[in-house]
Amino acid sequence: MTSAVVALVVVKAFFPGSPAGQESSPGRPSASSAAQSAMQSAAQPEGPQSSSPSSEPYATGRAPAAALDALLTKSAADREKVTDAVNAVESCASGAAVAAARSDLNAAAVRRDGLVEDLSRIAVEEIGGGRAAAEELRTAWRRSAEADRAFARWAHDAAGCSPGRVPHGSDYDRGVASSGLATQAKQEFLRRWAPIAVRYGLPVRDHIRI
Template identity: 85%
Template sequence: MAEDDDGAPMRWDSEARRGAGGWVPVSGGSARAGSTANGGGPAPPGARGSTASRRFVLLAAVGAVTSAVVVLVVVKVFVSGSPAGQEPSPGGPSASSAAHSATRSAAQPEDPQASSLSAEPPVTGRAQAAALDALLTKSAADREKVTDAVNAVESCASGAAVAAAGADLDAAAVRRDGLVGDLSRIAVDGIEGGRAAAQELRTAWRRSAEADRAFARWARDAAGCSSGSVPHGSAYDRGVASSGLATQAKQEFLRRWAPIAGRYGLPVRDHTRI
């Protein structure tokens, strides 16, 4: 049973519209009879066509929505799968490789050769010890000049010789100060016992510089001397005292230095050569 726009009941009349059939208004009783007669039977041709059209439209709409969803999924997969947009997962190949490498390193047996190499003194300590030994070689030449200058004043061969000896002693004191400065710029933290040894050597060179300056004053005091009559005043006494303290510090340094020199294959020295 159908209704028109005003809600009035309508029935299908196959004879209406000159035999073409159509919907016509009915009265209350006829409407109910028509409804009963046509409700359980086949739908009129127009009704079947209308239902098929609505079904086709609905299927077309569903197909369009489904196509749109598929397109969006494909686009998302393409974008996320591109190399520029891909992000490594927390458990990706890099993490797995790192874990695999760590496992292999832990499981790999220790190399005997590597163990023997690790037992050797570190390269840093060797280089530091060699740098300090080079200063010892440099100081040995200074000590020879100081010894020659003191002997020249003591012998008083001539006034010129005594004056030259005094100048040599002043220059030796300056060089000793330079050795102390060079020593302070050498790192010894990589040498076992290096700090204590370096401290004793620093003290020895400072005492030697004090002795050089005292003997230089003694040479000036001895100006005009004659052979065998060189005065030995307070300057000479200070020089002797400072030289004795320098010798003690040198001996203590060499006591600490000997095992270091042996460890790194460096020459062993005595206090007369530094």
């Protein structure tokens, strides 16, 4: 019986792209395996993921935005008192009512000054768009204080008036003019403030409520 001759065929492993005949060393990974390992390593994050930098200004601005909103609430209460005082002078129901209205108007002007001071203590620069909005609000409150004082002088001049017969002199005109400028500044403030209020879940107001 013819014995079978077993031919051993030695198959050499080559690195892809390497010169022919260059064998891979025993124990060394092939180039394709090494590349795959490198890609897997690059895909895996190293260490904990950092928070998104875009969300950081929002988190930082939340507290000053809430503080500014609290001032708006105080301002809304003052506006109602001023409106009532001006109406009291206009109606001239009695001398005592006009005198009380004058006192209320002067007190409102002082409170407006206080709001401006309180606003200066808030870090509005930490609110995205807060600096420009605060500048408009500061202007609005200063104009409102000017109007309050002008109307208070008008109330002083109206002492001794008769119901339905209240004089409207230069102080009254100054009050109306300053009030109009205050309204313009408030509207511009609200245009800038509305998206900030929405961002932080704060009330969206109109110029009558600040």
